[in-house]
Amino acid sequence: MSGTRMFLISFVIASCLAAAGTASAYHTRFIANNCNYAAPTPTPYITRDGSIAVALRARHEGYQWGGGCWNDNDIDDSPGDPPENVNTGGEGGDCSGFVFKVWRESETESNAGFYQWGMLRHIHGPYTAARFKAGEGAPNISVSKSVLIKMDALAKSGHIGMIYATNADGTDQIIEAKGEAYGTSIWTRTYRGDSSYGGVRRTGWS
Amino acid sequence: MDERGNRFAVRRSAAAGLLAGAVVGSTILVIVGSAIAQSAADSADPYVEATHLPPLLTTADAVELEYDAYCIDPATDEAESWCDVTGSAFVRPGASGHFREVPLMRDGATNRLVARVPESIASSREGFTYYAEIETAPEGASVVTLPAGGASAPHRSLPLGQAIQVDLGTHRFGEPARADERVAAAAWGDGPSEAGLEQGRNVPPIGASAFDVDASGTVVLLDQAHRRLLRWRPGARSPTQVPLEIDGALADMTLAQDGTVYVLESVGRAGRTPLVRRFDAGGRSLGSTETAESRSSQIRHGSGGTVVLQQPSQQWMRVAAAGSLVGPDGQRRSGRAGRLHGGGIEVIVLRHDNEIRVALAGSAGVLRSWRITSETALAEVQLAEPLGSHLVLVTRVYSDGRDQFVVLVLDRSGVRRTFALESAAWAETAPLARFRLVGSSLFRLDSTPAGVFVDRFDLEGK
Secondary structure: OOHHHHHHHHHHHHHHHHHHHHHHHHHHOHHHHHOEOOOOEEEOOOOHHHHHHHHHOOOOOOOOOOOEEOOOOOOOOOOOOOOOOOOOOOOEEOHHHHHHHHOOOOOOOOOOOEEEOOOOEOOOOOOOHHHHHOOOOOOEEEEOHHHOOOOOEEEEOOEEEEEEEEOOOOOEEEEEEEEOOOEEEEEEEOOOOOOOOEEEEEOOOO | OOHHHHHHHHHHHHHHHHHHHHHHHHHHHHHHHHHHHHHHHHOOOOEEEEEEOOOOEEOOOOEEEEEEEEEEOOOOOOHHHOOEEEEEEEEEEOOOOOOEEEEOEEOOOOOOEEEEEOHHHHOOOOOEEEEEEEEEEOOOOOEEEEOOOHHHOOEEEEEOOOOEEEEOOOOOOOOOOOOOEEEEEEEEOOOOOOEOEOOOOOOOOEEOOEEEEOOOOOEEEEEHHHOEEEEEOOOOOOOEEEEOOOOOOOEEEEEOOOOOEEEEEOOOOOOOOOEEEEEOOOOOEEEEEEOOOOEEEEEEEEOOEEEEEEEOOOEEEEEEEOOEEOOHHHHHHOOEOOEEOHHHOEEEEEEEOOEEEEEEEEOOEEEEEEEEEOOOEEEEEEEEEEEOOEEEEEEEEEOOOOEEEEEEEEEOOEEEEEEEEEOOOOOEOOOOOOEEEEOOEEEEEEEOOOEEEEEEEEOOOO
C-alpha cells in the first residue's frame, strides 16, 4: 500500500477519532485547547458598571467547578461535564472563580489592587464562596445585606452570586455561575432575604 | 533495490503516511475547532443591555425614570473602555394618545441614564405610560426597547392615591405560626413517592422547585430532578407520579382549572430563551413556547390566562390564552405591570427599600392601595392576591442572621390578620414558588434535610 494511500486512510481515521473524542469528551480539553496563563494587567481603577461588562461576557458560557476560563460565543463549549469532577477542564468559571475574575482581584490575598484577567485566562483565584462570605482577602469585606447595591455579592457556604439588578417585587436579578446544568447567566433569586446568605463587597471601586 | 528492500520501503512509506495522516488530521481538527470558537468570540458587534425599575406606584409629581445601561464591545477585553449608549424615553399622560420624547441624560453621580417626566404628565390623575429606547452611540447598531413591547405595551405608572398605612414596626423573630394541616410530604430520594435533588457536591441542594393546588385541594409538586409531578389527592398519603418532558433544572409551575399544567423552565438552550411547556393532566405534552425575554421569575394562571413575569421588562406577559400558547411577539404586546384577577382587577406591587406599595387597580386607576413600612428590612414579596374584599400579601423580613415570612391579610382599616412563618427552606426552589392561595387557604412549600412538604394555613378560620 502506498504512503499516499496510507496517509489518506490514516488522515480520515484520525479525523474521525479526533471528532468522536471531541464529541464525547471535549469538555476535558476546553482549557487545554483555548485558555492561557498570561499575567494579568494591573488596572488603576474599576467601576461597578465595568465589572458588569466583564460579567455579561461570561453569560451562557457554561460552568466548570474550579474553572475560570471562557470565550464569548454564547455557547457552553463543554456541556454535560460530570459535576463531581474538578478536573474536567471545561468552559466557564465556578461561582467563586467567576466573582474573583469579575471583581478583578489579585491572586495574592494581601493585595487589594485591581487586575484585569482576560476571558481566556484560566484562573480561579484563592477564594471559596465561604471565604468570600467571611470577607477574607484584602479586597473583600462582609457588609449588611440591606445596603447591598449592584455588583455586591450574596454568599453562603457553597455558593456566591452578584447583584445585577433589583426587581419591583423586591427580588434580585443575580448574575452567577450556578452549576453545570445552569451555566453562567442571570436569574431572579431570593438570596437577600435568605439568612444562609451574607453580604460581601469588593472594596475600592466606584 | 531488491524485493525485500522494496517491501521495507513500502512499509516505511506506509508507516510514515499513517503517522503523518494522523498528525495532520487531528491537528487540522483542533485548529479548525479553536478557530471556530475564536471567530465566534471575535465577530460580534457591540450590544446594549439595560435594566429599569419602573416607578409603578408614585407618591409625588416629580418622577424620574432611571436606566442602568451597559454597552458591551466584544472586540475588547478591557472592561473600563466600554462603548457609550444614548437614548430617549417616550411618555404620555394616561394610557392613550401620542408619546412625548424626553432625552435620557447621563447622571454623573450614578452613571445612570435619567429622564425627568414632565410634571404635567407625571401629575396626571390617570398616571402615565412610557417606554424607552436605548442604543449604542453613535452608530445605533444595537437598540434595546424597555419594556420590550414598546408603544404597544408600555410601562404604566399610577398615583398610589390615599393609601392605607400599615406600619410593621420592628419584627420580633419569634415562634412561627403552626400549620392547620400538612397536605403533602415526600422524603428526598429516588423512590416512587420521593422527591429528587439535583446532584453534585458543588451544587447546594435544589429540589421540588415548585407546586400548585387546585380547587379540589389536590396538591401537585414539581419533582423536577425526576422530571415528573407528584400528585396528592385530598386525604391521600402517597402521591401518584406523572412523568413530564422537562429539562430537570429549577422551574416554576402553575395549574389551569382544567388540569392543564404549565412549567416555566429557567435555562434556555444555546442562544434561546427558556421554555414554557404545556401538558395535559396526564403529562402528555401539548407543546411549548419560548419566553419573550431571557429571564422570568414566575408563572401563574388566572383570569388573564397564563402569564409569566419577565425581565428586563418587569412585566407580566401572557404565554397562553383560550387554550393556545402565545409566541414571543404576542407576549411582548401583552405586557402589563400587574397581574390580572377576577373582575379585571390588577394587583400591582412595588417594594422599594423598607416600603411595599401594593394597589388594586382597574382601568381607571388605583381602586385601593396600601403602603406598608417596616423597621426591619423587607426582602421579596412572595404573594399578593385578592381574597374577597381583602388582599393577602406574603413578604419576607430579614436581618443578617434571621429571616421569616410575614403573612398579612389587609383590609380597609389596615391589617385584618397577620402571622409569621419560618422561611428557611433546606432545598432551593424557584424564587417565587413558596406560596399559593386557594380559596381562603394559604399553602406553603417547605423542606428540611429529611424531605419536602406542603402545609396549609386557614386564613379565615381563626
